Amino acid sequence: MTGWMLPTLLSCFIWGLWGLLPKLASRHLEPWSIFVWSTLGNVTVALGLLIWLGGRPHYDGRGVLYAILGGLAGSLGSIFYNVAAAHGRISVVVTLTGLYPLVTIFLSWFLLHEPLAIKDLVAMGLALAAIALISI
DSSP, X not given: OOTTHHHHHHHHHHHHHHHHHHHHHTTTSOHHHHHHHHHHHHHHHHHHHHHHTXXXXXXXXXXXXXXXXXXXXXXXXXXXXXXXXXXXXXXXXXXXXXXXXXXXXXXXXXXXXXXXXXXXXXXXXXXXXXXXXXXX
């Protein structure tokens, strides 16, 4: 197994749990409270990493800015996900929100000038078709 495959599979499994747990929490809590409580989980992991790094994470101003903006985007996305999970079928919500790489692919092409091959465009088209099919 290559150096990236195991973390990829673990990430997929853990994010699969992450997709389900807000739905279970929504049986007992409102979406806003789910976000507050789940953030305690984030803080716990962040504190663990801080200890593991000896209290000295790497610092670069621009990198920190992008990391904070990523955290803000992730937090806002989580809030909207919690609202959708509380009110919609989780199988549909997780499928549609799971298509967020389409946004990343477009932005990386537009802002970073990363190339898009024909197979990439076909895959994006199939993902858009999936949105149409699951919305029926």
